[in-house]
Amino acid sequence: MRLFEAGEPEVLTLREAAKLVRVSERTLGQMARQGRVPCRKVGREWRFLRAALQEWLRSSDAPGHHSPHPQQHDGPEATTGPAHRRSSASARDLGDSAFTENRAEPLHRWVPWIAGFSASFVSNILQSLPDNGQPCTVLEPFAGVGTTLVEGLRRGHNVIGFEINPYAALVCRTKLSAADYDLSLLRQQVTAFSEFMEAHVSDPNASPQSRPPAAFRSRSPFFHPSIERQVLFVKDFIGSRTTPWIRDLLAVALGATLISFSNYSYEPSLCRRRTSGKQDITEADVTDRMLGKLSQIARDIRLLQEELDRLPERPAAEIYPLSFLSNAERIAPKTVDVLITSPPYLNNYHYVRNTRPHLYWLDLVRRPADLKPLEQESFGKFWQTVRAGPRLELALDYPELAELIETVRRLNPDKGVYGGHGWANYATAYFNDCERFCRLALRLMKPGGRAFVVIGNNILQGIEFKTDRFFAGIAERCGFQVAAIHRVRTKRTGSSIIQSSVRVGAAAARVELYESAVELHPQA
Numbered sequence: 001m002r003l004f005e006a007g008e009p010e011v012l013t014l015r016e017a018a019k020l021v022r023v024s025e026r027t028l029g030q031m032a033r034q035g036r037v038p039c040r041k042v043g044r045e046w047r048f049l050r051a052a053l054q055e056w057l058r059s060s061d062a063p064g065h066h067s068p069h070p071q072q073h074d075g076p077e078a079t080t081g082p083a084h085r086r087s088s089a090s091a092r093d094l095g096d097s098a099f100t101e102n103r104a105e106p107l108h109r110w111v112p113w114i115a116g117f118s119a120s121f122v123s124n125i126l127q128s129l130p131d132n133g134q135p136c137t138v139l140e141p142f143a144g145v146g147t148t149l150v151e152g153l154r155r156g157h158n159v160i161g162f163e164i165n166p167y168a169a170l171v172c173r174t175k176l177s178a179a180d181y182d183l184s185l186l187r188q189q190v191t192a193f194s195e196f197m198e199a200h201v202s203d204p205n206a207s208p209q210s211r212p213p214a215a216f217r218s219r220s221p222f223f224h225p226s227i228e229r230q231v232l233f234v235k236d237f238i239g240s241r242t243t244p245w246i247r248d249l250l251a252v253a254l255g256a257t258l259i260s261f262s263n264y265s266y267e268p269s270l271c272r273r274r275t276s277g278k279q280d281i282t283e284a285d286v287t288d289r290m291l292g293k294l295s296q297i298a299r300d301i302r303l304l305q306e307e308l309d310r311l312p313e314r315p316a317a318e319i320y321p322l323s324f325l326s327n328a329e330r331i332a333p334k335t336v337d338v339l340i341t342s343p344p345y346l347n348n349y350h351y352v353r354n355t356r357p358h359l360y361w362l363d364l365v366r367r368p369a370d371l372k373p374l375e376q377e378s379f380g381k382f383w384q385t386v387r388a389g390p391r392l393e394l395a396l397d398y399p400e401l402a403e404l405i406e407t408v409r410r411l412n413p414d415k416g417v418y419g420g421h422g423w424a425n426y427a428t429a430y431f432n433d434c435e436r437f438c439r440l441a442l443r444l445m446k447p448g449g450r451a452f453v454v455i456g457n458n459i460l461q462g463i464e465f466k467t468d469r470f471f472a473g474i475a476e477r478c479g480f481q482v483a484a485i486h487r488v489r490t491k492r493t494g495s496s497i498i499q500s501s502v503r504v505g506a507a508a509a510r511v512e513l514y515e516s517a518v519e520l521h522p523q524a
Contacts, residue, residue, distance in 0.1 A: 164374055328440040
């Protein structure tokens with residue numbers, strides 16, 4: 001017997017409920033996970049009662065409901081530094097910036113990326129923008145693996161990104177081009193890959209033509225010999241393909257799975273499994289891992305193509321595998337509507353070093369000298385690139401920041417490059433790059449545009465830097481108006497970072513590490 005003989009169904013799926021509420025599926029899914037909307041989990045799916053949703057929309061708990069006595073501040077999530085005006089988006093509306101939820105999101109789940117932020121965070125920003133019926137131009141100066149650009153594209157906006165890391169740029173370019181891929185050709189190539197691997201891996205007399213990257217070094221063997229043999233056969237197959245985007249997709253699938261069958265892991269930085277108390281991996285079916293990833297990629301490509309086919313016009317996408325700080329002139333002034341990004345933090349996280357296996361094994365670099373430009377041109381540099389150099393000076397007048405850097409410089413002079421001088425140079429180089437970024441970004445923003453920069457506080461030699469507040473102050477000095485500093489994520493970090501004598505010295509007290517989204521508007 002049918003429960004409903006006529007009319008609209010009472011029990012709604014996520015897609016049906018999102019259409020009823022008139023928000024994106026991603027936004028409603030996030031609200032469901034946060035318990036902000038009436039719903040129930042049935043297996044792995046969310047279900048909603050139509051009547052409960054309609055009642056909720058009439059209540060004061062629904063998004064967009066305006067209290068007759070509005071608060072004057074966004075609460076602890078939006079802190080004040082320089083003078084702020086009321087922002088159009090609150091920290092609660094923006095959501096958590098962490099990349100973790102992307103592991104289950106189409107396209108974003110292709111590769112793990114520790115330094116990324118969440119798709120729903122980007123989606124919520126784009127959804128909060130005024131809708132004039134025209135697509136926006138969305139800029140991401142530090143694109144990573146494309147979270148901002150993919151979300152902008154899916155919403156019909158034109159997107160532009162910069163990414164200096166060749167591996168991340170490869171992933172980003174492959175995602176943004178996916179709307180043009182021929183899925184029938186992809187299926188044929190995946191079948192050919194499966195047959196190739198089965199024939200070669202099972203043949204004890206077969207030897208791969210590819211060789212391990214000669215200049216790649218690791219403290220212990222990166223792969224077990226039997227696994228390395230399989231990886232080399234994968235590279236043989238990739239190298240034999242004549243269609244560039246097929247080669248790119250296969251390389252992305254290999255890069256996405258590479259660490260999972262290696263003797264290394266992320267903790268969160270790349271290190272030997274033995275160091276973190278794990279056993280080396282001696283057996284793995286590389287073909288099976290690759291086929292699983294390629295199947296996932298194919299499903300997501302179809303989803304993206306269906307989404308873009310529903311748009312009235314195909315948006316444009318451009319990714320430059322270059323540093324934004326050195327190549328921002330490639331974008332015409334005053335053409336960007338919204339900028340959403342998260343530059344590297346002041347935490348000496350070595351983004352290049354943590355992708356060394358991908359860079360070498362995917363033939364994106366061939367020798368250590370190829371890594372030097374990436375280290376020198378990366379935003380904020382790395383501690384290792386400036387620690388032993390001459391004293392660096394701030395490029396702007398900011399007495400409070402200069403005094404804090406000088407406090408660090410006086411610490412631990414007996415430790416040489418590991419002492420305060422090296423870390424003060426690092427902080428100076430970082431904030432100088434913040435100043436360069438703000439001046440370049442301001443030149444590109446349209447009047448009335450908005451910029452959201454996710455950034456976290458940090459600790460150097462035991463001294464806390466409220467980096468979000470200093471960044472906001474730098475942005476104001478460059479000509480931006482700071483609309484708000486939204487506290488989007490509060491977290492504790494482990495003693496391996498907080499108490500490391502090399503990174504921070506002896507912290508005087510337990511410090512809460514957090515992330516903020518600094519919202520900037522070009523001054524009228």
